[in-house]
Amino acid sequence: MSNERPIGFIDSGVGGLTVVKEAMRQLPNEEILYLGDTARCPYGPRPAEQVIEFTWQMTRFLLKKNIKMLVIACNTATAVALEEIKKNVDIPVIGVIQPGSRAALKASKTGRVGIIGTLGTIKSDSYRHELHEKAPDTYVSSLACPKFVxxxxxxxxxxxxxxKVVSQTLLPLKKEKLDTLILGCTHYPLLRPVIQNAIGQQVTLIDSGAETVSDVSALLDYFNLNNYEQTGKTKTFYTTGSPKMFKDIAGEWLNITDLNVEHIDLGGE
Amino acid sequence: MSNERPIGFIDSGVGGLTVVKEAMRQLPNEEILYLGDTARCPYGPRPAEQVIEFTWQMTRFLLKKNIKMLVIACNTATAVALEEIKKNVDIPVIGVIQPGSRAALKASKTGRVGIIGTLGTIKSDSYRHELHEKAPDTYVSSLACPKFVxxxxxxxxxxxxxxKVVSQTLLPLKKEKLDTLILGCTHYPLLRPVIQNAIGQQVTLIDSGAETVSDVSALLDYFNLNNYEQTGKTKTFYTTGSPKMFKDIAGEWLNITDLNVEHIDLGGE
Known part of the structure; x- marks a missing residue:
């Protein structure tokens, strides 16, 4: 049985596109609705209560579009809002922190794992919590990188x-002898070559967003939600900010020329 | 919140141990209960109704042991019984065919995929169905290998x-120019070097059981069922056949010397 309803992706801005890119590769049949809250980006420095409120606004917008699954493709929002939203909506909701942590534990040989993310994500300590619950012996070093988004x-x-900014910011992590570094913000894969260069080629970078798509795929199977039709390939992008800027970044990153980007309002601040 | 209840694994015999091996690696904290219906193995040549009945018997046995998740670590049983059992029990139930199919589609570059399995699995056409629902252009060639189990x-x-048996059996597949071959029976990874040698080094072998553990891991996260204690490491093995033979194979395969194997009866034929 085929389920042709779209999958919803939300992020504070364009970061979640790195998750969408992987979803387009692994799940080519799925219709995708993306909402980036560009007007209020970055979420990182905002208080948790506000991030939760904004995440609910985005969620409600996409629920009205009849999505069958919600991917919180934003680490800051996952850290503070995932559990609450998951409990209160009747479709599967998935965040990026658990899949990223799992992939890091799988990849690390020395047990020395670093995390970079927004202020909100690092302050929440969600990654450290996840890593230590599963592998208490892991050495974890985390660093907020507020300039990256x-x-x-x-x-x-x-x-x-x-x-310049990336190599300066990452200096404190270079001494840590990490073998694995979690890109704990979905914006960061766009900076991947720069980050890899700054931290050193010997460090394995974990793209939590890409890892999340494997879980999306497992849950689509588990809940029998796959779209088996070749027709559901539409991707629609909503932004609360300028469609032009969004289109430039998304078009280049996803390699799509005629991108369907709509401006929307979420109620504002 | 830690959930220390065990995960149950069932198979017609020792095949599901290939899944357990991967589970022990990826999920070292989890307590595992394994039930192999050795006395009635192989399931492959049996009618679907009988396999469903046997699978229910195994499921009920483990449900009484308070498992938190059930892994049908047997392709034959997954093919005919997964949907029914999933619908009728109140813990997550997961089979090996969807994860295996997904991994094969990810691995294949030419879209020429082979499947080897028991008579029951091949007759059910479950793998072909899964592959074609997700990627209708895939060339699929399947072969029953009743002598392997x-x-x-x-x-x-x-x-x-x-x-000798493996290379003779796989001869018809050698002409198919496959680039990916699904080991569509959890017993087959024990024959992996022999199969790889017979089919050729250029063919990627997909171990559906090992792939299944990634899904188990995703579902443990999704349903908040992880065991975060270091205490839950017990592995208990039940067999309806001879504990001695089971212990020999399991001990060697899992590299455990003091294996806890108990003989049980499931009602018999």
């Missing part, structure tokens, strides 16, 4: 500014 | 007989 959102992730 | 169950999987 604005670089990505302003479409400067290939610039020399990006290189 | 008895070779494994009689602990001859390293013998020269095994080599």
């Amino acid at each position: 604005p670089i990505v959102e302003s479409n400067q992730y290939n610039s020399s500014v990006a290189k | 008895p070779i494994v169950e009689s602990n001859q999987y390293n013998s020269s007989v095994a080599k």
Whole structure:
């Protein structure tokens, strides 16, 4: 039985597109609705209560579009809002922190794992919590990188500014002898080459977003929600910010020329 | 919150141990209860109704032991009984065919996929169905290998007989120019080197059982069922057949010397 309803993805801005990219590769039949709250990005420095409120607004918007599953493709929102939303909606809801932690434990040989993320994600300590619940002996070092998201959102992730900021920011982690580094923000894979270069080639980078898609796939199977038709390939993107900027980044990152981007309002601040 | 209840694994015999091996690696904290219906193995040639009945008997036995999740670590039983059991018990139930199919589609570059399994699994056409629902263009070639399970169950999987039987059986598949071959029976990974040698090094072998453990892991996260204590490491093995033979194979395969194997009766034929 085929289920042709769309899967919803939400993020504070364009970061969740790194998850969508992987979803398009692994789940080509699925219709995708994406909502980036660009107007209020970044979420990282905001108080938890506010992030929860914004995440609910995004969730309600997509629920009205009849999504069959919700992917919180944002680490900051996952850290503070996943459990509450999961408990209160009647479709499967999945975040990015558990799949990312699991992948890191699988990848690490020395048990020395680093996490980079927004202020909100690092303050929540969710990754450390997950890692230590499953493997208490893991050495965990985490670092907030508040400058990274604005670089990505302003479409400067290939610039020399990006290189400079990233290598300076990551300096404290270089001494930690990590063998695995979790990209604990879905924006960061857009900076991946710059991050890899700054932290060193010997460190395995974990893209939590990409890992999440394996779980999405497992849950689609488990709940019999797959779309088996070749027709559901539409991808629709909503942004609370400028469709132009969104289109530039999304178009390049997803390699789609005629991207369907709509501006929406979520009630504002 | 930690859930220390065991995970149950069922199989017609020792085949599901290949799944348990992977579970012990990926989920070291989890307590495992395993039930192999050795006395009535193989399931492959039996009518579907009988396999369903036997699978229910195994399921009921483990439900009484308070398992928190059931893994049908047997392709033959998954093919005919998964949906019915999943619908009728109140813990998550997971089979091996969907994870195996998904992994094969991910691995295949040419879209030419082979499946080997028991008579029951191949006759059910479950793998072909799964593959074609997700990727209708896949070229699928399947072959029943009724001689493989008895070779494994009689602990001859390293013998020269095994080599001869496997290479003769797989001859028809060699012409198919496959790039991926699904080991569609959890017994077959014990024959993996022999199968790889017979089919050719260029073919990627998919161990559906091992793939299943990633899904188990995703579902433990999703349903908040993880055991976070280091105490739940007991593995208990039940067999309807001879504990001695079971212990020999399981001990060698899992590399455990003091294996806890109990003989039980399931009502018999």
